[in-house]
Amino acid sequence: MSRVVTFHYTLRDPAGRVLDSSAGGDPITYLEGAGQIIDGLDQRLRATEAGVRARVEVPAAQAYGERDPAQVQRVKRAVLPVEGELKVGDMFQAGAERFAPTVTVAGLEGDEVLLDANHPLAGVDLTFDVEIVAARPANAEELRHGHAHGGDGSGHCH
Numbered sequence: 001m002s003r004v005v006t007f008h009y010t011l012r013d014p015a016g017r018v019l020d021s022s023a024g025g026d027p028i029t030y031l032e033g034a035g036q037i038i039d040g041l042d043q044r045l046r047a048t049e050a051g052v053r054a055r056v057e058v059p060a061a062q063a064y065g066e067r068d069p070a071q072v073q074r075v076k077r078a079v080l081p082v083e084g085e086l087k088v089g090d091m092f093q094a095g096a097e098r099f100a101p102t103v104t105v106a107g108l109e110g111d112e113v114l115l116d117a118n119h120p121l122a123g124v125d126l127t128f129d130v131e132i133v134a135a136r137p138a139n140a141e142e143l144r145h146g147h148a149h150g151g152d153g154s155g156h157c158h
């Protein structure tokens with residue numbers, strides 16, 4: 001039986017830097033096993049109940065994957081849909097379509113640019129400090145939709 005789980009989290013990299021946090025904002029709500037959060041975290045929170053605090057360490061392979069060197073490509077600066085100066089670390093969407101991948105400028109060499117299409121967190125082992133706010137059985141509509149609805153699950157989505 002899949003559950004709908006609501007939690008707060010703070011995400012850190014291996015150096016202890018905070019990468020992301022829900023603190024001060026709304027907690028995250030997800031349907032178990034539906035791919036709404038990274039798989040390694042989903043798996044580790046299966047047995048938790050409301051009120052539980054847990055530190056969950058997720059290796060890169062179970063988070064955003066290992067870095068793939070083949071995802072780094074060299075392109076001419078002139079073909080990029082970006083105006084103005086580029087610098088290492090800049091990120092933009094590689095294409096106009098809605099789900100175009102986000103790429104990061106990994107290097108600048110003359111009139112060429114090295115673009116890295118790896119997820120920014122690829123290859124990074126992640127540590128989540130999690131507090132479970134609520135957990136309840138998913139309802140039939142949520143299971144049909146493949147995602148969690150807010151609150152007690154009776155609300156409409158979309």
Ligand code: ZN
Binds near residue numbers: 141142145149158
């Ligand atoms: Zn829905």
